[in-house]
Amino acid sequence: MGWLLASPYLIYSAIFFLIPLFWALFLAFTNWNLISPEYETVGMQNFLDAFFSPSVRAAFWVTYKFMLMFVPIVIAGSLFLALIIHHLPRWKGLFAVGYFLPYLASGVASSIVVKGVISYNSPLNQFLRNALGWDVDWLGSPILAPLVIALMMAWKFVGYYALLFLAGLESIPKEVYEAAEIDGAVGWKRVWHVTIPMLYPSFYTVTILAVGLMFGIFTEPYVLTGGGPEYATHTWQLEIYNQAFEKLNAGYGTAVAIINSIVTFASIFVFRKVLEKWGGKHGWE
Amino acid sequence: MKKRKWFKLASLLLAAAVIGTGCQGQTGNEQGQKKEGSTVQIDFWAAPNPTQQAFWKKMADRYMKEHQNVKIKVSPMPESPSSEAGIQSAIAAGNAPVISENISRGFAAQLADSRAIVPLDQFEGFDDLIDKRQMKSTISTWKFADGHQYVLPIYSNAMLFGWRIDILKELGYNAPPKTYSEVMEVGKKLKEKYPNKFLWARADLVKPTWWARWFDFFMIYNAASSGAHFIDGNKLSADRDAGVKTLQFFADLSKNKLVLTKETKDPFESGVSVMSDLGPWTFPYWAEKFPEMKFNEKYVLSMPPVPDGMDPSQAKTFADTKGLVIYASATKEQQQAAFDFVKWVYSDPQNDLEWLKETNLPPARDDLSTNKAFVSYFEEHPQLKLYAENIPNAIPPMDNAKMVELQELIGKEALNPVVKGEKTPEKAWEDMEKAINGVLK
Numbered sequence: 001m002g003w004l005l006a007s008p009y010l011i012y013s014a015i016f017f018l019i020p021l022f023w024a025l026f027l028a029f030t031n032w033n034l035i036s037p038e039y040e041t042v043g044m045q046n047f048l049d050a051f052f053s054p055s056v057r058a059a060f061w062v063t064y065k066f067m068l069m070f071v072p073i074v075i076a077g078s079l080f081l082a083l084i085i086h087h088l089p090r091w092k093g094l095f096a097v098g099y100f101l102p103y104l105a106s107g108v109a110s111s112i113v114v115k116g117v118i119s120y121n122s123p124l125n126q127f128l129r130n131a132l133g134w135d136v137d138w139l140g141s142p143i144l145a146p147l148v149i150a151l152m153m154a155w156k157f158v159g160y161y162a163l164l165f166l167a168g169l170e171s172i173p174k175e176v177y178e179a180a181e182i183d184g185a186v187g188w189k190r191v192w193h194v195t196i197p198m199l200y201p202s203f204y205t206v207t208i209l210a211v212g213l214m215f216g217i218f219t220e221p222y223v224l225t226g227g228g229p230e231y232a233t234h235t236w237q238l239e240i241y242n243q244a245f246e247k248l249n250a251g252y253g254t255a256v257a258i259i260n261s262i263v264t265f266a267s268i269f270v271f272r273k274v275l276e277k278w279g280g281k282h283g284w285e
Numbered sequence: 286m287k288k289r290k291w292f293k294l295a296s297l298l299l300a301a302a303v304i305g306t307g308c309q310g311q312t313g314n315e316q317g318q319k320k321e322g323s324t325v326q327i328d329f330w331a332a333p334n335p336t337q338q339a340f341w342k343k344m345a346d347r348y349m350k351e352h353q354n355v356k357i358k359v360s361p362m363p364e365s366p367s368s369e370a371g372i373q374s375a376i377a378a379g380n381a382p383v384i385s386e387n388i389s390r391g392f393a394a395q396l397a398d399s400r401a402i403v404p405l406d407q408f409e410g411f412d413d414l415i416d417k418r419q420m421k422s423t424i425s426t427w428k429f430a431d432g433h434q435y436v437l438p439i440y441s442n443a444m445l446f447g448w449r450i451d452i453l454k455e456l457g458y459n460a461p462p463k464t465y466s467e468v469m470e471v472g473k474k475l476k477e478k479y480p481n482k483f484l485w486a487r488a489d490l491v492k493p494t495w496w497a498r499w500f501d502f503f504m505i506y507n508a509a510s511s512g513a514h515f516i517d518g519n520k521l522s523a524d525r526d527a528g529v530k531t532l533q534f535f536a537d538l539s540k541n542k543l544v545l546t547k548e549t550k551d552p553f554e555s556g557v558s559v560m561s562d563l564g565p566w567t568f569p570y571w572a573e574k575f576p577e578m579k580f581n582e583k584y585v586l587s588m589p590p591v592p593d594g595m596d597p598s599q600a601k602t603f604a605d606t607k608g609l610v611i612y613a614s615a616t617k618e619q620q621q622a623a624f625d626f627v628k629w630v631y632s633d634p635q636n637d638l639e640w641l642k643e644t645n646l647p648p649a650r651d652d653l654s655t656n657k658a659f660v661s662y663f664e665e666h667p668q669l670k671l672y673a674e675n676i677p678n679a680i681p682p683m684d685n686a687k688m689v690e691l692q693e694l695i696g697k698e699a700l701n702p703v704v705k706g707e708k709t710p711e712k713a714w715e716d717m718e719k720a721i722n723g724v725l726k
Contacts, residue, residue: 035376036399120486120549121557137547140491226494245370246495246689248395250377 027254034250046255056256058231059239060263062146066235067214069150074210075203077158082165083191096166099159107156107219114152115139115224139225142232149220149233157213161206168202169195197282204275211271215264236260325355325622327615330362330372332387332607336644341386343639344630351629355622362387376401376614383615384623386439387607390427390681391688393436397429398686402610404433408624418631419652422677426604429684430518437627438649440640441606443672443679444504445586447553447563452482461560461587463597465534468590472543475559484538485560486545486552490704493696495689499682500562502700503603506531508589512601512680516691521721525714530592532703532710539704546704554578564605565645565672580668588675604679606649634658647672687724694720 003010028046032039050056085095102110117124118138128134139145172195180194196203218237221227227234227242240260244253279285329345331338338361345357362385363371369392375381381401388396396402405411411434415421420438429435448461456475462468472484489497506515510527538544545558553561554575563586571578578584588600609627611620630636637648638658653659653673663670685691699717702708708716 033395033399034373035396035401115548116550118548120545120547121552121555122550139548140488140546226492228492245367245373248373248399248686248689 024254024257027251028258029255030251031249032251033248034244035248039251042251046252047259049252050256050259055231055234055239055242056259058234059236059256059260062231062234063214063217063236063263065146066150066217067211069147070153070214071207071210073150073154074157074161075206077154078161078206079165079199081158081162082169083195085162085166086169092166096159096163099162101159102156103160105156108223110152110156111220111223114148118148140229142229145225145229145233149217149224152220153213153217157210161210164206165199165202168199172198200275200279200282200284204279207271207275208268211268212264215260215267236263323354325618327355327357327384327619327623327626328382329357329359329623329626330382330385330387331359333361333364333368334644337386340640340643344636345626348626348629352625355626357626372396376612379614381612381614383619384609384611384627386609388436388610389607390436390684393608393610394429394684394688395686396610397431397433397435397684401613402435403613403620404435405437405611405624406434408621410624410628414628414631417628418634418637419650419656422651423649426512427608427681436608436610437631438606438608438681440644440646441604441649441676441679441681442564442566442647443675444500444589444603444605445563445671445675446504446589447561447567447584447586449553449556449559449583450581450585451583452479452556452559461585462590463587464590464593464595465530465537466593468534469537469541469543471559472538472541476542482556483545483552483558484543486547486549486558487562488546488548490535490539490544491546491701493693493701495692495696498692498695498700499603499605501535502531502695503680503682504562504589505534507602507680508591508600509534509595510601511599512678514683516683516685516721516725519685519725521718521725523718525718527592529710529714532699532713534590534592535700536703536706536710539706544704551575553584565647565669568666568668569645586668586671588671588678601678601680602675604676604681606679606681608649638662645669647676649676651677685725690724691721694724 029041029043030039031042031046081099085092085099088095116122118136119125125136128136136144138148176194176198177190180190185193215236217235218241221233221235221238222241225233227238236256237260240253240257243249243256276284329341331341338359341359345359349355349357362368362382363375368387372381372385372388372392376396393402397404414437415424423438423441424434427434427436427438446461450461452475453459453461453471456471456478458471462471468484475482475484487501490501503515506523506528509531510524513522513524513527515521515523535544545552549557552558553563554571580586588597589602591597591600611623615623634650634656635658637650640646640648641659641662647653647669650656653676654663654670659673663673682688683691694717698720699708699713703710703713
């Protein structure tokens with residue numbers, strides 16, 4: 001009976017995860033181009049090519065660069081937002097939903113809006129040029145382009161992650177704060193020594209989600225920069241898409257996708273261990 | 286007990302796999318190849334553009350009325366994440382249609398290389414179709430390196446440059462420049478009068494985006510080389526002299542600060558730049574968003590400029606053009622029926638006129654500017670006349686299966702560094718040649 005009840009999920013997993021996974025594992029060792037009826041097995045060649053490819057190497061480092069920018073910004077932003085909403089006397093739900101809305105916006109639509117806002121002749125740039133003499137090349141600079149994308153993604157996800165922090169804040173018992181107050185922890189001390197450690201489960205979830213997200217960035221760089229300038233915004237997903245669908249190297253693209261999943265898994269594992277160590281210090285198991 | 290559980294789990298997964306593959310088979314190739322009695326069923330994938338779909342639906346309905354033994358199902362091609370990727374996925378999954386439009390010559394080369402499409406010149410009545418549609422000259426540049434024709438071009442946008450004639454007049458010119466030195470002279474005068482304006486605003490000049498090369502490098506190169514092939518089969522056959530001159534032109538534009546490579550919203554319409562690569566798809570957009578952009582008042586059109594000493598009237602340009610292909614996975618009967626349908630559509634110039642009216646895309650015909658059927662349309666839309674006249678002067682994309690990589694290298698090794706001032710045109714051409722030869726090996 002148990003198997004029968006579990007069967008919908010098992011069948012779903014088999015069709016949409018297991019079969020594609022085994023198929024991908026097989027494809028990664030071939031030179032199939034997605035449309036030809038013929039292909040050959042090439043052993044480890046795709047993995048070796050990927051290992052020495054400058055664009056794959058760029059995707060590897062760019063992901064961590066995005067992580068360095070996005071994760072602190074989105075955690076600080078969403079925590080700050082959650083704290084404000086938490087202390088609101090009323091309409092908490094309304095504000096929480098309001099800040100969540102950007103999460104629902106299409107990545108393509110918001111990228112096009114951002115492109116307009118930072119275009120050469122936008123009011124923002126005209127002001128910077130006329131008032132301050134700054135002629136900023138937002139998407140042409142290898143430093144600014146990833147920052148623009150990281151900020152844009154932070155804007156999109158801050159409301160969503162704030163909800164997770166808000167749930168954590170709401171679940172902290174009042175007694176903990178009262179005890180801390182008696183011990184003299186007020187203001188920032190209270191936030192630092194009580195609220196943040198008590199929010200460990202939310203921090204854990206948000207950090208893992210945010211880190212995982214960095215390995216799946218596609219739409220924003222695809223629309224805004226195409227991966228440039230000089231690979232400064234070239235992500236794993238762009239590399240996989242370009243190889244599999246633009247250059248018709250499906251076998252190679254699959255190998256890159258497998259490497260991407262291994263790197264993602266390893267990175268999340270490291271973050272988990274670090275977070276668990278931090279949580280352990282504060283009594284979280 | 287444990288073993289039994291594992292057996293059950295394995296059986297379940299196996300059943301799922303069978304169902305999965307079963308589903309694929311059912312929705313796969315078979316669907317498009319069904320033959321009901323004596324009726325041949327054809328799946329036609331139209332471009333994901335409502336006007337093109339409307340045209341093909343109309344044509345299919347009319348054809349089916351005259352030919353009761355053929356059933357044509359017109360549907361939009363999947364376009365997630367792009368129409369090319371949609372077609373590739375369909376072929377991989379065995380869901381390819383019998384015939385589709387919206388195929389560029391470059392993508393057709395990839396499909397032909399994998400034997401996913403069939404040569405059209407082997408169908409009975411191909412030459413007759415070319416004669417009837419008056420497209421001998423236009424289609425001659427479409428011949429693939431193996432001597433076959435895999436694509437029937439539907440429309441051809443001979444890419445032109447738009448010039449802001451109102452600003453040119455302010456600078457003392459009544460017509461756009463035609464040679465490189467004339468362009469530089471206009472640029473110099475523009476900068477003297479308007480230091481914040483540019484000749485050309487194009488962020489793609491510093492990006493290696495492969496398809497962007499069609500609308501910058503190839504427009505200028507085709508003009509400079511009189512349309513010399515860039516790649517012939519698996520050999521780089523580009524005209525080196527014309528190529529270096531092309532890169533020198535971009536280097537000079539950049540050195541004189543005449544190009545803007547930052548992202549800019551509607552630079553030509555707002556007057557930030559005075560020239561822009563333009564296709565006819567721009568005009569419906571302008572009619573809606575920039576009604577002040579009137580032909581001969583605000584802008585004029587011209588073929589790309591040529592190197593000094595060359596006759597500008599001989600200039601060629603890039604053809605943004607797409608066409609029809611027939612897929613190899615269809616049965617012979619379906620392929621012939623699909624070809625007969627295409628032949629029927631293009632045997633009557635009125636159908637091309639209907640296409641032009643519906644889509645604003647110039648039919649790929651040699652006689653578009655002279656055929657009486659189209660005269661009144663071009664009188665009403667004079668801005669499209671130059672596009673029509675230059676269809677035979679427009680060179681389609683290269684027919685190499687590695688087009689994406691090759692065009693990326695043109696940007697990476699040559700155009701981008703030249704515009705950034707990092708390489709001389711000679712060095713850039715040399716590096717590009719080396720890199721391209723490496724890919725073509």
